[in-house]
Amino acid sequence: MDPASVLEANRVIQHAFSVISVLNLTADSLPKPALVSDGACYDYIVVGGGSAGCVLASRLSELSGVQVLLIEAGPLTPFESTLPALTAYLTRSRYDWNYTTENDGYAAQGHKDKVLALTRGKVLGGTSAINSFIHVRGAPHDFDTWAASIDDSRWNYTNVLPFFIKSEKFRDRAIENSRYRTFHGTKGYLGLTREPDPANKVYLDMFKEVGNRLVLDINGKDATGFTQPMFTILDGRRQDTAYAFLSPVKRRCNLHVLTDTLVTEVIFDDQNRAVGVRALTKQNRLITLRASKEVILSAGVFNSPQLLMLSGIGPREHLKDMNITVRVDLPVGMNFQDHPQTLILYDMEKECALPLVQDPGKFPGRVVMGLVALNDRQPYGDYEAVTFTRISVVAGLEYCSLAFRFNDTICTSIIQKVKGKRLLAAMVSILHPKSRGRVMLRSSNPKDSPIVFAGYFSEDIDLKNHVKSLKHFSRIMKSSYFKRVRGKMLLPSLPQCDRLKLFSDEHWRCYALVMTGASYHFVGTCAMGLVVDSELRVRGVRNLRVVDASIMPNNTSGNTNAPTIMISERAADFIIQDYKAAKKNNL
Numbered sequence: 001m002d003p004a005s006v007l008e009a010n011r012v013i014q015h016a017f018s019v020i021s022v023l024n025l026t027a028d029s030l031p032k033p034a035l036v037s038d039g040a041c042y043d044y045i046v047v048g049g050g051s052a053g054c055v056l057a058s059r060l061s062e063l064s065g066v067q068v069l070l071i072e073a074g075p076l077t078p079f080e081s082t083l084p085a086l087t088a089y090l091t092r093s094r095y096d097w098n099y100t101t102e103n104d105g106y107a108a109q110g111h112k113d114k115v116l117a118l119t120r121g122k123v124l125g126g127t128s129a130i131n132s133f134i135h136v137r138g139a140p141h142d143f144d145t146w147a148a149s150i151d152d153s154r155w156n157y158t159n160v161l162p163f164f165i166k167s168e169k170f171r172d173r174a175i176e177n178s179r180y181r182t183f184h185g186t187k188g189y190l191g192l193t194r195e196p197d198p199a200n201k202v203y204l205d206m207f208k209e210v211g212n213r214l215v216l217d218i219n220g221k222d223a224t225g226f227t228q229p230m231f232t233i234l235d236g237r238r239q240d241t242a243y244a245f246l247s248p249v250k251r252r253c254n255l256h257v258l259t260d261t262l263v264t265e266v267i268f269d270d271q272n273r274a275v276g277v278r279a280l281t282k283q284n285r286l287i288t289l290r291a292s293k294e295v296i297l298s299a300g301v302f303n304s305p306q307l308l309m310l311s312g313i314g315p316r317e318h319l320k321d322m323n324i325t326v327r328v329d330l331p332v333g334m335n336f337q338d339h340p341q342t343l344i345l346y347d348m349e350k351e352c353a354l355p356l357v358q359d360p361g362k363f364p365g366r367v368v369m370g371l372v373a374l375n376d377r378q379p380y381g382d383y384e385a386v387t388f389t390r391i392s393v394v395a396g397l398e399y400c401s402l403a404f405r406f407n408d409t410i411c412t413s414i415i416q417k418v419k420g421k422r423l424l425a426a427m428v429s430i431l432h433p434k435s436r437g438r439v440m441l442r443s444s445n446p447k448d449s450p451i452v453f454a455g456y457f458s459e460d461i462d463l464k465n466h467v468k469s470l471k472h473f474s475r476i477m478k479s480s481y482f483k484r485v486r487g488k489m490l491l492p493s494l495p496q497c498d499r500l501k502l503f504s505d506e507h508w509r510c511y512a513l514v515m516t517g518a519s520y521h522f523v524g525t526c527a528m529g530l531v532v533d534s535e536l537r538v539r540g541v542r543n544l545r546v547v548d549a550s551i552m553p554n555n556t557s558g559n560t561n562a563p564t565i566m567i568s569e570r571a572a573d574f575i576i577q578d579y580k581a582a583k584k585n586n587l
């Protein structure tokens with residue numbers, strides 16, 4: 001077993017799925033592909049059918065008098081996306097934009113080609129169709145901070161909570177019978193549940209023993225603690241936003257979904273009003289589609305800023321360098337954030353028995369997660385720890401080589417040390433880094449990938465704080481469970497770090513720099529307050545909004561799919577209110 005054979009096996013299975021894709025197994029559950037003609041006009045054009053775009057198109061098409069066009073660059077959601085157990089075959093596949101960062105010579109030096117994979121879904125459902133299912137809203141503090149920073153209380157926790165609840169089709173007996181039930185909705189579109197596993201008790205007890213608290217529901221009143229997470233899985237099926245929000249309304253005549261079509265720019269009239277988009281069809285034909293009311297970019301954290309810049313909205317100097325006429329000078333693409341995430345593997349000896357057969361409709365693995373504040377009184381986490389309990393060596397190698405894309409030397413050295421034992425894999429991520437990255441254009445060609453500098457640890461305080469978190473998490477090595485199974489941290493051979501005193505701050509710093517990758521919680525590149533106003537309208541132009549993860553001014557204290565869906569619900573309400581007000585005034 002070596003990294004190359006794991007990658008090869010993954011590729012072979014991806015190829016088998018691409019053969020099956022001709023059967024169009026998911027087509028019946030989704031809206032029929034729209035037939036559009038060059039010059040056609042709609043009321044609203046939503047660009048990008050991802051976590052945010054599908055929600056928005058679904059909600060806007062509730063207005064019976066309007067025509068909504070959703071344009072997605074990728075194809076319909078494939079079969080392998082529907083079954084949770086197959087999720088490993090979606091990253092670095094044809095349903096991924098396959099972007100990477102630039103080598104900054106500092107972070108990611110243990111990764112293949114010294115760059116990070118920036119996995120994003122290129123498929124209807126977007127990244128919600130290829131992500132890892134964990135549903136975390138974030139802490140009330142996060143939204144209160146957004147609201148304060150943009151001086152608009154409509155974004156504070158009290159006011160966004162109804163939009164989280166509105167989305168949910170929540171099914172979980174333990175939580176529904178608890179005091180947390182008021183935090184959840186059962187009549188929305190987004191299926192959610194947990195898969196509590198009695199075998200995880202030993203790990204929850206371990207986290208408790210070393211000083212963490214346990215919570216039933218991380219999306220209720222408590223935003224810190226260890227828990228068995230909630231998943232965007234229901235009845236054995238992934239709840240990507242295309243399935244959850246578009247399938248139930250697939251027969252609406254005013255909802256048009258155009259896939260395999262790349263939007264290349266937003267077009268404006270001479271009063272800086274967005275009036276449509278230009279797009280490249282599957283047949284490589286450039287067409288113009290018109291929007292009589294609004295164009296809404298939901299193309300995600302890399303492509304929404306890319307489209308703005310291609311349309312003349314961005315940093316003046318950068319646009320000039322790209323020979324693009326400047327329409328509005330705005331800090332588009334700045335403020336890029338993630339939750340940089342460090343992989344720690346523990347060798348857990350023989351105590352763990354793995355199930356022989358995996359249920360394809362369940363989350364692929366056993367997982368316990370925690371949101372942890374270093375200061376007990378702080379109501380939001382400093383770090384998140386997602387801990388896969390009891391994974392096989394093959395799965396560990398898949399994480400190392402495929403999900404994290406560490407170089408072969410690191411992954412091989414891990415495998416040599418494990419020799420057939422069971423692993424516990426922890427991903428510890430920093431929730432509120434100060435470092436910022438940047439998304440820029442590579443060229444004025446819309447088919448070119450953007451340039452991304454992730455900026456991890458560019459502020460040294462992040463590395464200092466992260467070392468504190470890694471040490472805090474590592475208290476589990478002192479637990480009675482670890483002692484019982486003689487668990488120990490599995491140290492790959494890292495030439496940069498090997499001469500440093502084991503578990504000293506210097507060693508942890510070195511370890512963190514080499515072993516930290518993306519957690520794919522990318523946000524911030526069209527932030528509220530910088531690029532869009534608090535109703536998500538792009539500053540300096542009219543009839544153009546951005547609605548996706550890129551509008552978050554600061555990252556949330558958890559995973560980013562749930563807040564992105566909330567953002568879309570919130571935005572749909574703004575747009576529908578505007579529509580109703582205009583109608584009332586006969587505008």
Ligand SMILES: Cc1cc2nc3c(=O)[nH]c(=O)nc-3n(C[C@H](O)[C@H](O)[C@H](O)COP(=O)(O)OP(=O)(O)OC[C@H]3O[C@@H](n4cnc5c(N)ncnc54)[C@H](O)[C@@H]3O)c2cc1C
Binds near residue numbers: 051072073131562
């Ligand atoms: C591997 C992985 C695991 C993750 N795991 C989790 C998790 O467990 N929990 C969680 O909460 N979050 C997770 N995330 C993050 C989360 O899924 C994203 O934050 C969220 O989906 C972002 O939503 P979005 O709407 O901003 O963008 P996306 O969902 O990426 O949507 C953007 C859409 O726009 C389309 N598009 C882009 N450009 C164009 C164009 N020019 N023309 C037409 N269409 C275009 C794209 O193809 C895409 O469909 C994960 C992400 C990854 C990559």
